[in-house]
Amino acid sequence: MSISPEHFVDLQQLGKCYGATRALSDITLHIKRGEFLTLLGPSGSGKSTTLMMLAGFEQPSEGRILCNGRDITGLPADQRNFGVVFQGYALFPHMTVEQNIGYPLKIRKMAPEQIKQRVGRMIERVGLDGMGTRGIKQLSGGQQQRVALARALVFEPPLLLLDEPLSALDRRLRQEMQGELARMHKEFGTTFVFVTHDQEEALALSDRIAVFNRGRLEQLGTPQEVYERPASRFVANFLGDTNLLGVNDISRQDGALVCNYQGRSLRITQGVERPLSFASTEHWLAIRPEHLDLKPVDQTGNGNGVVARMEAITYLGTHVSVDLRTQDAQPIALRIPVSHPLLNSLERGQPYWCSWSQQHGHLISNQ
Ligand code: ADP
Secondary structure (H helix, E strand, O other), rough: OOOOEEEEEEEEEEEEEEEEEEEEEEEEEEEEOOOHHHHEEEOOOOHHHHHHHHOOOOOOOOEEEOOOEEOOOOOOOHHOOOEOOOOOOOOOOOOHHHHHHHHHHHOOOHHHHHHHHHHHHHHHHHHOOOOOEEEEHHHOOOHHHOOOOOOOOOOOOOOEEEEOOOOOOOOOHHHHHHHHHHHHHHHOOOOEEEEEEHHHHHHHHEEEEEEEEEEEEEEOOHHHHHHHHOOOOOHHHHHOOOOEEEEEEEEEEOOOEEEEEOEEEEEOOOOOOOOOOOOOOOEEEEEEEHHHHEEEEEOOOOOOOOEEEEEEEEEEEEEEEEEEEOOOOEEEEEEEOOOOOOOOHHHHEEEEEEOOOOOOOOEEEEO
16 A cells, blocks of 8 residues: 555554543544644543544444554553653653753763763753753643653654643633744644644644544544534534524535525535535534624515524623524524624623525535
8 A cells, every 4th residue: 555645644544442432433644744633522432532543542343543654552662762742741840941851861871971961951942041950849730741742852853742732721821822832833743633622722723623522432533624624513513603494405506505594595515515415314414603793674685584583782891702593493603893884782681683695505415
């Protein structure tokens, strides 16, 4: 089999059972050389188990892992030469910053002079200048995080595995470290596989996102693909807020998909080219709250939209969130700018016309 240069690590039908508990099923995933791939999903969805199998700390119950076409499934962790950063950093508390960062080089028996040079360069690259002789306990959370990253990258691994490395940091520091991670990924050119349950973090950092749910890979795609064209109801709901309207009678007409919602015909022009399962029994039209607009009910047009009664308004500084409900009790969530012309005249209990353009609806069908 010939392997394309960007084809780096292959997970082939990986599965994992812990006794009678099935943690993972049928994970097939190609990791591209140099990419920032995020494993995203709720707690218990199998992200860490996948990462631990990649690292070599867990053995799969089924399937194989290939690296550059070579089967490494049974290869012990210390022979894979991958960098790993854990949630709690696992730094050596009795060692200095320099000693921590130099440790992987020491166990690889590099000459002390070379270790000194490499560690010195690394300390600069992660922004810890002047802190080399400090003890780990004398560092802030963000600085400890940088030491952990430096230690994982110092031996120039081809793959860096990161298990929720930012989860212990407060919000501001977390955002700062996200920027740092993105910078390091670009600068080092190493392939990053990053685990998180935080959707915003995944969208902001990744080249591609693998969405996990109950031990299965639900969707793999760029941030834009998984956000704008979710493959399932789970992905649509997990990645931000979404409105899901149960629709039926799907057909293709004049380059668009047409569906029926409560007797009203709705058009979708996004994703029309993909094969659709018309035989599916259930279909939903997913529309993001920021793609809906609000008009007085007497401006109801022929385009895509539903009439719904206003229930609540929440001012959120950058925008206003409006909750409505259709006649058949379907909740509709909208996000409008603070400058919206209707904002000051909105009244609870009154009906409004909630509309969206045909490029913004996305059809999800039950598999
Ligand atoms: P995530 O990282 O997405 O939170 P995990 O990969 O840690 O999920 O866990 C996936 C499933 O496997 C969960 O149901 C979890 O309880 C189970 N699991 C993980 N590790 C073990 C273990 N060592 N023994 C038994 N069950 C485990």
